[in-house]
Amino acid sequence: MGVNMRENSLSLGTNVKTEVGEVNAHGEENVMNADSALIYIVDDESDLSEMLCDLLRLQGYPAKWFSSSVGALEEFIRSSPRPRLMVTDFGMKGLNGMELIQRCRQLHPCLKTISCSGTGTEYFKDYEIQPDRFVPKPFTAETLLSAVRELLPTE
Numbered sequence: 001m002g003v004n005m006r007e008n009s010l011s012l013g014t015n016v017k018t019e020v021g022e023v024n025a026h027g028e029e030n031v032m033n034a035d036s037a038l039i040y041i042v043d044d045e046s047d048l049s050e051m052l053c054d055l056l057r058l059q060g061y062p063a064k065w066f067s068s069s070v071g072a073l074e075e076f077i078r079s080s081p082r083p084r085l086m087v088t089d090f091g092m093k094g095l096n097g098m099e100l101i102q103r104c105r106q107l108h109p110c111l112k113t114i115s116c117s118g119t120g121t122e123y124f125k126d127y128e129i130q131p132d133r134f135v136p137k138p139f140t141a142e143t144l145l146s147a148v149r150e151l152l153p154t155e
Helices: 046-058 069-078 097-107 141-151
Strands: 002-009 015-023 039-042 063-066 085-089 112-117 133-136
Touching: 039 046, 039 069, 046 063, 046 141, 063 069, 069 085, 069 097, 085 097, 085 141, 097 112, 112 141, 133 141
Parallel strands: 039 063, 039 085, 085 112, 112 133
Antiparallel strands: 002 015
């Protein structure tokens, strides 16, 4: 048994070093079990979205990533059951992260949200609906996981 470490550096300056799980003698990762509902990851930087989705899955959270806010909204409208948590970037084409949160919460007021941005929170003040948590970029895997655990405590 061993622990596999992976480090990625992305263009927005987000460095995420993750422990991707214990590896057994057959090279298979042992994924933790979690009783959490689906999490959407939305960021137009698809490498970051995919990596964060992998991180959450390896922690036992079912997750789905989107590189388009419009695509995420379309899937959100069609989905049943809907996700319990959405992690979204702020600056994206189509809908920005706050607009996406606002539209999704109109459909599902109990949706928990985390906004991740390198711009800070000064742009958020113009929006009626606010995210539950803000995670500034760049961030560590543990910072994001801590916010997720706060919003989706195990039952």
